[in-house]
Amino acid sequence: MNAPASPLRVEGLRFRWPNGTPALDNCSLELPGPGLWMLVGGNGSGKSTLLRLIAGLLEPEAGKIFCQVPPALVFQNPDHQLLLPGCGSELCFHLPKGQGPRQAPVEAALAQVGLAGFASRPIHSLSGGQKQRLAIASALISGARLLLLDEPTALLDPESQGEVLALIRQLCNNPPGESSPPLSALWVTHRLEELELCDGALRLERGRPGRWQKGPALRLELEGLPRGRATG
Numbered sequence: 001m002n003a004p005a006s007p008l009r010v011e012g013l014r015f016r017w018p019n020g021t022p023a024l025d026n027c028s029l030e031l032p033g034p035g036l037w038m039l040v041g042g043n044g045s046g047k048s049t050l051l052r053l054i055a056g057l058l059e060p061e062a063g064k065i066f067c068q069v070p071p072a073l074v075f076q077n078p079d080h081q082l083l084l085p086g087c088g089s090e091l092c093f094h095l096p097k098g099q100g101p102r103q104a105p106v107e108a109a110l111a112q113v114g115l116a117g118f119a120s121r122p123i124h125s126l127s128g129g130q131k132q133r134l135a136i137a138s139a140l141i142s143g144a145r146l147l148l149l150d151e152p153t154a155l156l157d158p159e160s161q162g163e164v165l166a167l168i169r170q171l172c173n174n175p176p177g178e179s180s181p182p183l184s185a186l187w188v189t190h191r192l193e194e195l196e197l198c199d200g201a202l203r204l205e206r207g208r209p210g211r212w213q214k215g216p217a218l219r220l221e222l223e224g225l226p227r228g229r230a231t232g
């Protein structure tokens with residue numbers, strides 16, 4: 001049997017900010033297959049820049065990005081992402097045009113993230129974790145099959161943090177027989193305990209990725225480093 005195709009490969013990416021700050025230099029990596037993959041690294045190591053390049057928000061100076069499935073970014077702060085006043089209207093906004101009646105896909109997307117029945121709820125009444133799950137539902141309803149999550153739990157309390165991670169873990173488990181391409185996620189974190197749930201993780205250092213490792217093994221390695229060196 002063939003190995004499942006990689007949803008993402010980047011080759012030789014180079015990016016400098018207009019003020020000359022180098023963020024990535026000859027950065028190459030490939031997701032080993034569908035699944036939940038994590039990226040760690042100190043402050044300024046280029047993690048957010050890499051996600052923005054993959055999402056197409058920035059143009060690389062050199063290098064190529066081969067994304068086999070539609071990507072979508074999920075930011076650290078859902079308030080920077082959610083645009084409309086209500087859960088249902090937010091999801092309708094992200095639903096591709098021409099899909100027919102909207103109610104069923106909106107309800108399905110809400111149910112997928114544990115927010116069944118929330119269509120008429122105002123967004124300001126949601127908890128931080130619920131807002132983050134709505135941001136994930138918006139990405140899913142848009143047709144994204146590669147979620148690029150930039151420290152999605154950094155602003156959440158421990159309980160909501162666990163819920164969001166468990167949700168992404170479950171969504172990336174991809175039961176066989178689904179008609180759409182499998183869902184994958186590239187999740188940036190400074191919280192080393194989150195590495196326990198991923199399919200593999202790597203460390204970015206000054207814009208250069210290391211090798212894929214098992215999450216718990218990378219966690220052990222990084223916990224042995226002086227505080228601040230590993231993940232900032």
Ligand SMILES: Nc1ncnc2c1ncn2[C@@H]1O[C@H](COP(=O)(O)OP(=O)(O)OP(=O)(O)O)[C@@H](O)[C@H]1O
Nearest residue numbers: 017021022023042043044045046047048049050232
């Ligand atoms: N808008 C910007 N303008 C100029 N330089 C920037 C900008 N955003 C990021 N940088 C610089 O690019 C480099 C990579 O930053 P990036 O935000 O990608 O790092 P990061 O790994 O996401 O860090 P953190 O863990 O703190 O979020 C850093 O030197 C940073 O200062």
Ligand SMILES: [Mg+2]
Nearest residue numbers: 047048049150
């Ligand atoms: Mg960042």
